[in-house]
Each structure stands twice: as C-alpha cells, then as structure tokens.
Amino acid sequence: MTTTQTEAERGRPLVECDNVVRIFTSEGVEVVALQGLDLSVAAGELVAVVGASGSGKSTLLRVLSGLDRPTAGAARVAGHDLVAMRRRERLRFRRETVGFLYQQASDNLLPYLTAAENVAVPMRLAGRPREEVGGRVSDLLGLLGLAECADRRPAELSGGQQQRVGLAVALANHPQVLLADEPTGELDTRTADDVFAAIRTANAELGVTVVVVTHDQAVSGQVQRTVGIRDGRTSSEVLRRTEVDAEGRSALVSEEYAVLDRAGRLQLPREFTHALELRDRVRLDLESDHIGVWPGHDGATPRTRRERAALTEDTEHTEDTGHTGHTGDNGYTADTEGEPGRHRRHD
Numbered sequence: 322m323t324t325t326q327t328e329a330e331r332g333r334p335l336v337e338c339d340n341v342v343r344i345f346t347s348e349g350v351e352v353v354a355l356q357g358l359d360l361s362v363a364a365g366e367l368v369a370v371v372g373a374s375g376s377g378k379s380t381l382l383r384v385l386s387g388l389d390r391p392t393a394g395a396a397r398v399a400g401h402d403l404v405a406m407r408r409r410e411r412l413r414f415r416r417e418t419v420g421f422l423y424q425q426a427s428d429n430l431l432p433y434l435t436a437a438e439n440v441a442v443p444m445r446l447a448g449r450p451r452e453e454v455g456g457r458v459s460d461l462l463g464l465l466g467l468a469e470c471a472d473r474r475p476a477e478l479s480g481g482q483q484q485r486v487g488l489a490v491a492l493a494n495h496p497q498v499l500l501a502d503e504p505t506g507e508l509d510t511r512t513a514d515d516v517f518a519a520i521r522t523a524n525a526e527l528g529v530t531v532v533v534v535t536h537d538q539a540v541s542g543q544v545q546r547t548v549g550i551r552d553g554r555t556s557s558e559v560l561r562r563t564e565v566d567a568e569g570r571s572a573l574v575s576e577e578y579a580v581l582d583r584a585g586r587l588q589l590p591r592e593f594t595h596a597l598e599l600r601d602r603v604r605l606d607l608e609s610d611h612i613g614v615w616p617g618h619d620g621a622t623p624r625t626r627r628e629r630a631a632l633t634e635d636t637e638h639t640e641d642t643g644h645t646g647h648t649g650d651n652g653y654t655a656d657t658e659g660e661p662g663r664h665r666r667h668d
C-alpha cells in the first residue's frame with residue numbers, strides 16, 4: 322500500500338496553529354473557546370491533545386478539519402490556509418486532505434451498509450474508479466485486521482471493530498491528516514488499546530499524520546507526544562522516547578515540558594501555582610542556566626538575584642545555592658541543565 326508521505330517529507334510541519342483565537346457569541350455572551358493557541362505537528366507524527374472538558378479540544382478539531390473558522394490567528398493544514406480558504410477549496414480539503422474519526426460509531430458508519438460498503442462511500446463520493454475502490458477497501462480492512470468483517474453491518478460488529486471500520490472510512494481517500502475526537506471514549510481499556518494499536522498501524526504503515534483529542538490522560542502512553550490544552554491554549558507537552566543504557570537495555574522515558582510561545586508566554590502548571598500561592602504577579606530571576614519564579618508578595622522582601630546581590634554587599638550570604646536564607650525560598654525553577662525540561666522543585 323502506498324504511504325501518504327515520502328521520507329523526505331516526514332518532519333516538515335503539516336499542521337500549524339499560530340495564536341489561534343475562536344470566540345463564540347451566544348445570547349450576547351462571548352465565550353473564548355481558543356485564546357491564542359499555538360500548535361505545530363510534523364508530517365508523520367502521532368500526537369494527542371489532552372485537556373479537561375471545556376478546554377477547547379473539539380473547537381480545535383473543528384478548526385483543523387475545516388468545519389469552523391478561527392476568529393483570529395493563523396491555521397494551516399497541509400499547505401491550506403484554514404482562515405482564507407473559500408467554500409470550494411474547503412469542500413475538497415474536507416474530502417481529500419483530512420480524515421475524521423468520531424467517538425460514536427453512529428457518526429462514522431451508515432448502519433444499513435456493510436463494513437466494506439461503508440469504506441467505499443467516501444471514495445465513491447470523490448469519484449474514484451470502481452477498480453481502485455475495491456482494492457483500497459480490501460487493503461484497508463486487511464491492514465486494520467478486519468478482513469473477516471467485510472460483509473458485516475455495524476450492528477454485527479463489536480465496539481472496537483466498529484471504531485476500526487470507522488478508521489478505515491476516515492483513511493479511504495488517502496488523507497494526509499487524520500483527526501480523531503475521543504476515538505476510544507466509549508470503549509473499555511482493552512478495546513481502547515486495540516483501537517489505538519490500529520491508529521498506530523495507520524500512522525506507521527500509511528504515513529498519515531494523526532492528531533487525537535481526548536480528556537484521557539492515560540493516552541500519553543499510546544503516542545509519541547502529548548500536548549496539554551488548558552483554557553483554550555496549549556500549556557504543556559510530554560515527549561516519549563526509548564533510551565538504551567550501556568548494557569543494551571531499553572527503557573521508555575517520558576519528560577514533561579511547559580510550552581513557551583513566540584511572545585515568551587508560559588503557562589505554569591496549576592499545582593505549582595497553587596503550591597506557592599502564585600497569583601497576579603511573580604518575580605523572575607535570571608540565573609546563568611535557568612529562570613527562577615518567585616511569589617510576588619508585597620515588595621517588602623527582596624527576592625531576586627539582583628536584589629540579593631545588593632544585599633550581599635552588606636551580609637555574608639553565599640550565592641551558591643541560589644537561595645537567601647531569610648526568604649524561606651519556596652520558589653520553583655525550571656532547569657535547563659542536568660534534567661532538561663523536567664519541572665524540579667528546589668528544596
């Protein structure tokens with residue numbers, strides 16, 4: 322089966338959101354669903370966007386699938402400008418460039434058609450020749466472990482099989498990007514793992530770039546990169562990679578990063594801000610290899626390195642620890658050396 326991307330194309334940004342804003346107005350009240358969201362997904366990546374209910378996940382997917390238009394900002398998918406795109410281009414984009422997998426099987430499949438007939442529908446709508454349609458249908462059903470289900474209707478399939486047929490439908494027209502909205506939300510853990518395995522197969526074998534949105538934190542175990550979304554903007558990332566030690570043993574390592582946008586904005590994790598009662602304003606301290614963030618307080622207690630340096634002219638305090646003895650120093654620092662990316666607490 323042909324892959325969607327060549328090796329040379331892998332790695333270039335395929336999905337790009339730059340400061341995307343989406344404001345809904347209902348009954349005179351404005352709801353800011355996306356507030357300056359940045360996201361970049363490279364060709365060939367499999368990324369999960371994870372966030373609580375109301376964080377803006379579905380709004381993001383609707384924008385990326387061309388169903389909705391951002392209020393402000395820039396969004397591009399596979400070279401298509403999602404803000405400027407006109408009706409005709411939008412239709413072709415939705416038919417050929419992106420595939421969509423919904424949470425409910427009833428949104429992915431027509432109940433009166435067999436699995437094979439369902440997979441054929443998007444290709445027939447796109448006007449593909451009959452001989453191509455038959456080959457693609459059996460290739461996809463075979464790849465996703467559904468060959469024996471070809472002639473069954475959705476009601477005769479398990480929940481996991483229905484989602485995998487839905488995946489085959491989404492992939493039918495060789496989309497460059499697969500967008501999945503809570504694709505395993507209705508399934509038990511084992512069946513959800515099977516569906517994720519099928520999504521990974523599609524990503525690896527067909528080269529399709531995948532963006533999955535979910536509220537399920539556990540999904541980060543299934544993907545290479547997890548992007549956290551909070552209050553309509555991306556806030557953190559977890560990267561997973563395999564490390565091999567000197568004895569040749571491999572271990573899966575995951576590291577959490579905060580996302581820094583182009584304007585230098587950073588969202589601190591909620592548990593950090595709660596732990597230190599950080600609010601309204603904080604003091605920043607530039608060190609040689611990291612930045613310290615300190616509660617703002619009332620300005621009466623000197624906190625920053627510069628302020629401490631001024632103090633040390635009068636006292637014998639050492640700067641080695643980065644702490645002044647009198648502050649209690651419960652500030653967090655994000656190290657850039659030693660443990661890159663890890664949020665570490667200084668005791």
Ligand SMILES: Nc1ncnc2c1ncn2[C@@H]1O[C@H](COP(=O)(O)OP(=O)(O)OP(=O)(O)O)[C@@H](O)[C@H]1O
Binds near residue numbers: 345347377
């Ligand atoms: N058409 C709309 N009109 C008004 N407000 C909307 C509309 N669509 C979404 N919102 C609001 O925008 C915010 C983000 O909604 P969205 O559906 O994107 O969140 P979500 O993370 O997908 O949530 P869930 O996991 O519950 O589906 C919410 O406050 C929601 O109420």
